[in-house]
Amino acid sequence: TVTFSVENVRKDFPILSATVHDRPLVYLDNAATSQKPIQVIDCITDYYKTYNSNVHRGVHTLSQLATEAMENARLTIARHLNAAHAHEIIFVRGVTEAINLVANAYLSLVPRGWQILISAMEHHSNIVPWQLAAERYSLKLRVIPMDSHGVLDLEAYDRLLKAENTALVAVNHISNALGTINPVQQIAEMAHKAGAVILIDGAQSIPHMAVDVRAIGADFYAFSGHKACGPTGIGVLYGRENLLEAMPPYMGGGEMIKTVTFEKSSWAELPFKFEAGTPDISGAIGLRAAVEYLQRVGLEQIAAYEQELLEYATAALREMGGICIYGQAPQKASLISFIPDGCHPYDVGTLLDNYGIAVRTGHHCAQPVMDFFNIPGTVRASFAFYNTKEEIDLFINALRKAIKMLR
Numbered sequence: 001t002v003t004f005s006v007e008n009v010r011k012d013f014p015i016l017s018a019t020v021h022d023r024p025l026v027y028l029d030n031a032a033t034s035q036k037p038i039q040v041i042d043c044i045t046d047y048y049k050t051y052n053s054n055v056h057r058g059v060h061t062l063s064q065l066a067t068e069a070m071e072n073a074r075l076t077i078a079r080h081l082n083a084a085h086a087h088e089i090i091f092v093r094g095v096t097e098a099i100n101l102v103a104n105a106y107l108s109l110v111p112r113g114w115q116i117l118i119s120a121m122e123h124h125s126n127i128v129p130w131q132l133a134a135e136r137y138s139l140k141l142r143v144i145p146m147d148s149h150g151v152l153d154l155e156a157y158d159r160l161l162k163a164e165n166t167a168l169v170a171v172n173h174i175s176n177a178l179g180t181i182n183p184v185q186q187i188a189e190m191a192h193k194a195g196a197v198i199l200i201d202g203a204q205s206i207p208h209m210a211v212d213v214r215a216i217g218a219d220f221y222a223f224s225g226h227k228a229c230g231p232t233g234i235g236v237l238y239g240r241e242n243l244l245e246a247m248p249p250y251m252g253g254g255e256m257i258k259t260v261t262f263e264k265s266s267w268a269e270l271p272f273k274f275e276a277g278t279p280d281i282s283g284a285i286g287l288r289a290a291v292e293y294l295q296r297v298g299l300e301q302i303a304a305y306e307q308e309l310l311e312y313a314t315a316a317l318r319e320m321g322g323i324c325i326y327g328q329a330p331q332k333a334s335l336i337s338f339i340p341d342g343c344h345p346y347d348v349g350t351l352l353d354n355y356g357i358a359v360r361t362g363h364h365c366a367q368p369v370m371d372f373f374n375i376p377g378t379v380r381a382s383f384a385f386y387n388t389k390e391e392i393d394l395f396i397n398a399l400r401k402a403i404k405m406l407r
């Protein structure tokens with residue numbers, strides 16, 4: 001049962017009282033990026049107003065304050081993910097950078113000819129870095145297939161694991177194109193049994209559920225702050241200590257070294273080995289505030305409420321008829337990808353915007369998913385814990401009008 005007050009939560013998000021085309025904003029593009037509560041915004045401005053300074057090098061007071069705030073952020077995130085150590089938390093720009101880091105640094109250790117497995121429902125950021133690395137390190141890239149409901153075929157996955165030496169499996173926790181919640185714990189167990197490590201793309205799970213990286217067996221887990229009420233430009237790569245220790249640096253520069261001479265350099269301890277250059281200090285501090293905000297509302301509460309929104313919106317779309325929903329997995333997060341019969345997703349999105357409704361249209365950076373269903377793209381409505389059933393009613397009414405105009 002849901003006990004938190006959506007009304008109170010909404011007061012924390014200044015943007016939710018905005019108007020678009022003279023209508024109240026109905027923001028249903030949360031899978032692309034979430035809105036930010038005032039607690040996060042204030043925390044960032046407070047940093048710039050009162051203790052802005054570079055970290056890890058100054059002995060002066062402001063630098064120490066900034067360093068402490070950043071390392072506290074790391075600790076909060078480590079606890080949030082149930083990581084064993086704070087130094088297993090690497091600050092990066094987001095999922096994209098996290099995956100590129102692993103694809104470059106971890107795969108450099110893998111014997112030539114081994115395979116990498118990804119799934120049929122990955123975001124481009126969990127495809128292209130592996131393609132580049134496969135080329136660079138002479139590895140093979142294979143794809144775990146899915147069925148027409150958007151559910152991964154685990155028997156085919158098992159066969160793929162048994163067919164070749166597998167270095168790494170990379171799958172998303174929740175598909176941003178279909179909403180499928182993947183059984184990552186089982187996928188991880190199977191990978192480990194085959195001697196492979198697993199990277200879980202948590203871009204869509206971190207805002208919607210409690211994640212315990214050790215319980216799900218993640219060797220690497222990546223997320224972006226901006227999808228979880230945090231600022232843009234900051235994200236996290238969690239990596240198991242022994243793996244991160246064994247990996248060479250990804251980028252070189254200041255902060256990531258122990259010693260430098262013109263002949264040779266040596267690397268700093270974790271996590272700094274992977275954090276070259278001045279980091280996104282305000283981002284890390286803002287991300288901590290975002291994580292603490294989500295914890296205060298409660299991720300179990302958030303998950304339960306968003307399931308209500310998902311069921312409510314799905315039922316309304318089904319009742320309308322003439323709507324094809326892509327992604328019908330039994331375990332689904334609060335997003336709906338659909339196409340009204342006879343309409344182009346882009347036109348639907350444009351008309352909805354006129355009513356103040358923000359949805360995503362297009363391939364959602366998952367072109368292979370669109371190719372699988374043989375469609376150009378979808379309309380995607382994705383819900384957050386600050387959305388309401390009244391907003392879904394506004395969306396459904398506007399959709400009715402849009403469809404009438406287009407058919």
Ligand code: PMP
Nearest residue numbers: 094095096123125172176203224
């Ligand atoms: N993976 C998934 C499943 C996503 O939804 C996204 C963002 N749409 C990404 C990866 C990439 O995240 P970012 O652009 O923040 O690096």
